[in-house]
Amino acid sequence: MNAAAGLALQITAVALVAALLVAVIVAAAWGAKGGAGRGGxxxxxxxxxxxxxxxxxxxxxxxxxxxxxxxxxxxxxxxxxxxxxxxxxxxxxxxxxxxxxxxxxxxxxxxxxxxxxx
Ligand SMILES: [Zn+2]
Ligand SMILES: [Zn+2]
Missing domain, CATH: 3.30.40 (Herpes Virus-1)
Incomplete structure (x- = not known):
C-alpha cells in the first residue's frame, strides 16, 4: 500500500511540474505577443x-x-x-x-x- 501511495505521489508531483512548465511557457508566449514592438x-x-x-x-x-x-x-x-x-x-x-x-x-x-x- 505504501509503495502504491508513493508512486501516486510521484505521478502527481510530475504532473504538477509539467502543468507549471506549460503555464510558464504560455505566459511567456502571451507576453511576447502582447509586447511585440509596441506597448499598449x-x-x-x-x-x-x-x-x-x-x-x-x-x-x-x-x-x-x-x-x-x-x-x-x-x-x-x-x-x-x-x-x-x-x-x-x-x-x-x-x-x-x-x-x-x-x-x-x-x-x-x-x-x-x-x-x-x-
Ligand atoms: Zn489625407
Ligand atoms: Zn486630435
Missing amino acids: GVDVERALGAATITTYERVSARAEGKAADVCAICLSEYAGGDELVRVVPACGHFFHAECGVDAWLRARQTCPLCRGGL
Missing part, C-alpha cells in the same frame, strides 16, 4: 477597429463646425460624400483612411493633429 497594443487595436472607420459625410455631420475640413496628413480637402476617413476616438479628429494614419497611430499612439492620446 490593445488600445491601438481598439482605436484602429472598424468602429472608427467611417465616411466623411457621417463624421462631418456629427462634428459640425468644430472639425477641420482638410486632412492633416496630406493637407487636401475631404472630397465629401462616401470618402472613408479614420476617426481618432479621443478627440474626434479625422483623417483620410488612405493617408497612412493607421501606421502613425500604431507607431505614436497620438492624434497626428492635436497630439492627444488615443
Whole structure:
C-alpha cells in the first residue's frame, strides 16, 4: 500500500511540474505577443477597429463646425460624400483612411493633429 501511495505521489508531483512548465511557457508566449514592438497594443487595436472607420459625410455631420475640413496628413480637402476617413476616438479628429494614419497611430499612439492620446 505504501509503495502504491508513493508512486501516486510521484505521478502527481510530475504532473504538477509539467502543468507549471506549460503555464510558464504560455505566459511567456502571451507576453511576447502582447509586447511585440509596441506597448499598449490593445488600445491601438481598439482605436484602429472598424468602429472608427467611417465616411466623411457621417463624421462631418456629427462634428459640425468644430472639425477641420482638410486632412492633416496630406493637407487636401475631404472630397465629401462616401470618402472613408479614420476617426481618432479621443478627440474626434479625422483623417483620410488612405493617408497612412493607421501606421502613425500604431507607431505614436497620438492624434497626428492635436497630439492627444488615443
Ligand atoms: Zn489625407
Ligand atoms: Zn486630435
